[in-house]
Amino acid sequence: MIAAVEVTPAYYLVLGSALFAIGAGGLLVRRNPLVMFMCVELMLNAVTLTFVTFSRMLDDVGGQAVVVFVLVVAAAEVVVGLAIIVALLRKRPGATADTAALLEG
Amino acid sequence: MIELIVFVFAAAVCLGGAVGVVVSRNPVHSALSLVATLFGIAVLFVAQEANFLAAVQVIVYAGAIVVLFLFVIMLLGVDESDELEVEPLVGQRTAAAVVGLAVFALPVMAFISTDFTATGILGDRDPDVADIKALGELLFTRYLYAFEITSLLLVIAVVGAVLLARRPPGRVDEIVDPGQTEHEAALAERFARAELDAGYLPKDSDTEESAAESDAEGTGTRPEEVRS
Numbered sequence: 142m143i144a145a146v147e148v149t150p151a152y153y154l155v156l157g158s159a160l161f162a163i164g165a166g167g168l169l170v171r172r173n174p175l176v177m178f179m180c181v182e183l184m185l186n187a188v189t190l191t192f193v194t195f196s197r198m199l200d201d202v203g204g205q206a207v208v209v210f211v212l213v214v215a216a217a218e219v220v221v222g223l224a225i226i227v228a229l230l231r232k233r234p235g236a237t238a239d240t241a242a243l244l245e246g
Numbered sequence: 247m248i249e250l251i252v253f254v255f256a257a258a259v260c261l262g263g264a265v266g267v268v269v270s271r272n273p274v275h276s277a278l279s280l281v282a283t284l285f286g287i288a289v290l291f292v293a294q295e296a297n298f299l300a301a302v303q304v305i306v307y308a309g310a311i312v313v314l315f316l317f318v319i320m321l322l323g324v325d326e327s328d329e330l331e332v333e334p335l336v337g338q339r340t341a342a343a344v345v346g347l348a349v350f351a352l353p354v355m356a357f358i359s360t361d362f363t364a365t366g367i368l369g370d371r372d373p374d375v376a377d378i379k380a381l382g383e384l385l386f387t388r389y390l391y392a393f394e395i396t397s398l399l400l401v402i403a404v405v406g407a408v409l410l411a412r413r414p415p416g417r418v419d420e421i422v423d424p425g426q427t428e429h430e431a432a433l434a435e436r437f438a439r440a441e442l443d444a445g446y447l448p449k450d451s452d453t454e455e456s457a458a459e460s461d462a463e464g465t466g467t468r469p470e471e472v473r474s
Contacts (some may be wrong), residue, residue, distance in 0.1 A: 154356075156290075186287050191383075210396060212302060218317075224411040
């Protein structure tokens, strides 16, 4: 391992996978809709990191272009998702993801 | 060598923040941990010569998205901690652990079996061309359609957010409205009925607790709705 002091793309990929795993686990474990959303953001960022790593690895800026699109989609998703959460929590204070199944009208 | 130091520190910040997001009981702490993770990823972007993306990451994520999260947390007052002891879906945590480990195991196996002398880097990018310039050229030539569709997506998101977060008409303020309490009592009754129909039975102890809490704070939450 001493010989492998140089940071290879594999390090970044493993870090990205670790972040993705933590995000996925958190999404499954937590019930507060806001925190679940943050876990989704974690997963998106893990994928972003992977894209940038491959972009450098293959020397292709296309990976970074994809990251720009991921950012835009994440922003749109957060806006709509938070609006839904606001509407939900205004109707039922203290609602969790379990009670969201009862939403009708 | 310097890249290794940068990587280790940034990775530690990233992982610590990520664990903080999941483990924190208070959503505000989760949001702040998320900022730490985003900054760590921005540092890793810089380490990988994606300077423009690092700036965008800090501006858009830490500057806009996390602030939006914090706004919603503060606006709704959902800064009460949610209890982690009760497991409503049996086996949920085990499933989460299995899925998380499975996702994590694949790259770790790849990492273990990697020959570290092969970096996979085909060659350095032309240092004369800044990454923002190359990225801009690519966005406005090859990915032009995707870029334009992105603008459509943003418009739709804005319209959707405005529609969803709009208050129902005829209810301007939370405090004063003749007949508001009757309306809310009817709503609470309806919810109680829906819950009975769906077979959802809340535990008595914690709902009473939260009702008592909201009473003590006097934040204007309606105990009729909380009880249901």
